[in-house]
Amino acid sequence: MTNSGDIFISPLASAAKFAKRWLDELPERGINPTQDIAQVRAAFGDVLPDTGVDATEVIERLGTLGEPGLMAMGSGRFFGWVIGGTMPAPLAADWVLSAWDQNAGAPMLTPTVVALEDIAGEWLLDLLALPKTAAVGFPTGAQMANFGGLMAGRGEVLAKVGWDVNVAGLNGAPKIRVLVNDERHVTIDTALRYLGLGEPEVVAADRQGRIQIDALKRALEAGSGPTILALQAGNIHSGAFEPFQEAIDLAHQHGAWVHVDGAFGLWALASPKLRPLLSGIELADSWATDAHKTLNVPYDCGVSIVKEPSALRRVFGVEASYLPSEHDAQLWPSEKVAELSRRGRGVTVWAALLSLGRxxxxxxxxxxxxxxxxxxxxxxxxxxxxxxxxxxxxxxxxxxxxxxxxxxxxxxxxxxxxxxxxxxxxxxxxxxxxxxxxxxxxxxxxxxxxxxxxxxxx
Ligand SMILES: Cc1ncc(COP(=O)(O)O)c(C=O)c1O
The missing domain is CATH 3.90.1150.10 (Aspartate Aminotransferase, domain 1)
Known part of the structure; x- marks a missing residue:
């Protein structure tokens, strides 16, 4: 097989045909899948053929047989979970990105992708009025952005008490207290599991799901030592925002690292009208959000923001004989998220923001x-x-x-x-x-x- 452009054109044309059909029909089509997993499997057949199928035929099968098992998540009438659709510019940018097939883990590999992700990150910080020197990475979603922020926090609160978790691990480490809103998203708990931090201490929430300041104060005063507080911008049931100013001030008085899960709600910061509802959020140490939700870029794209870039380098920095030993002052993409080789997802954010403008x-x-x-x-x-x-x-x-x-x-x-x-x-x-x-x-x-x-x- 030669790698000439021609052999890509026919399957790509077929892909464009199916994408067009799906997007054309989306505004009118029923939302629910009409086939279940067993029916879809039966339609595709699950025996791996001995000899390969032509690339265009592969895409024809995908487009025709796949559609009945799809949920119309991109429809304006789909209100499930918190999912988001996709806009034209980020979708098309995602196609170009796939054709470019860049590994965006390190700056010398792909100047274009790294430059565009850097620009997208700077635009985001500006739009969301977060500290301009913060590091912005693009992991798969808010789950991994929560992981990244909490991982940086774990490293920092232990470093403050003289414990290098990279060297000594968690065995015998000072106990880290993690305080969370009773109505936090479940991905905070899974991130804590990945980090070996176990179950958090739960702080009561009010009727809208906002952390109660009195309860937080009592919880902070009841203990000592390395502490992390996880807050949220946008409760999945109410959309409510925490009383950030008071909560973060209190937590910082106790030397805590404050992480904010703003998977969809962080975007309220982009609106001058809504921003006062999140007053004080800029004082946190790390923030997580998604671009595949409110910003409507195609799946998947999360955004991990950490105020102090050195906290990220401390936990995600890698050294290997085949990588340059002196890293730049600027973080590598792989130092901002828990991935080395990675897709340049931030390019879709750049495309979305450019197409929308401020x-x-x-x-x-x-x-x-x-x-x-x-x-x-x-x-x-x-x-x-x-x-x-x-x-x-x-x-x-x-x-x-x-x-x-x-x-x-x-x-x-x-x-x-x-x-x-x-x-x-x-x-x-x-x-x-x-x-x-x-x-x-x-x-x-x-x-x-x-x-x-x-x-x-x-
Ligand atoms: C508040 C909140 N945090 C975290 C997540 C996890 O996001 P993702 O599924 O993109 O990892 C979600 C998902 O809906 C969410 O609503």
Missing amino acids: EGVVALVEEMVETAQLLAAELRKIPGCRVLNDVVFTQVSFAFENEARTEEIGAKLIADHSIWISGSYWQGEKILRISVSNWATSAEDRAVTIAAVHRAAS
Whole structure:
């Protein structure tokens, strides 16, 4: 096989055909997959052939047989979990990135990708009003961005008490206390597991899911030694933001490292109107967010931000005989996240931000919030429907007269196929939850959504 461009063109043309069909149909198609995993497996066949199939035929099979098992997550009527769609520029940039096939782990490998990721990082810090000297890395998602921030924190709080975890490990190390909001996202707990830090100490949250300052104060005063506090910007049920200023001031008085999980909510900082809700967040030590959620770049792309770059180099820096022994003053991409060889995901962030411009980012975020607030207002008019949260950001949690009725309406909504709203459990109650995370959600999508809830509730 030769590696000439021609042999790529036919499969790429086939890929473009299927992508076009999917994207054309997305605004109208039903949301739910129409085949389950067993049906999809049966359609594709699971016997590896002895001889290979032509590349174009591979893509033809993928496009035709794969579609029935897809969830229309990019639809403006999909409100499940916190997922987000994709915009044209980052999607197309992702294709170019795949064709370039760059390993973005080290600067001498790929100046273009590293330069674009650096620019994207600087633009992000500027848009989110976070410290300009912070390091910005692009891991797979907020899970790994939470891991990165907490990993840097673990290294720093132990270094402060004279313990080098890189050398001595955790056996016999001073105990690290990790304090978390009772309503933290589960990825904080998994990150702590990866880090060998075990279960955190839970601090009570209020009715909107914000950490309670009195409880935090008591918890901080009840112990001593190396401490990490994990806060969140954007509760998955309420969208609420922590009282950052007070919480971070308190934690810093106790020498703690403060990490903020802002998987979708950190983007509120891009809006001058919303920014006051997160006042003081810039004082934290590390922040995690996703570009594949609120910024609507294709999966996957998280963003890991650490105020003090040296804290990252301390934990992620590597030395190997085949790498230059003197690293630059500037961190390598591989020193910002828990990956060495990696995809240059930040290029999709660069493309998204360039295509939106500063005003476009503000509009993207503010329109999502407006959509959530308009949906909440319409839901409140439906007999028996209770909106449970103050809709300060993109999340709307609601329930009906009793759990049986909420469950019944939830099941009807899933069976409706015109929208996707899924259930959850929040503050002792089964609920339904809307997450507005897609740039494409229109007034018409809103109307279809409210009509579907009316139908299910009638
Ligand atoms: C608040 C919060 N943190 C972390 C995550 C994990 O993000 P990811 O799945 O991109 O790793 C999510 C996902 O929805 C989230 O909502």
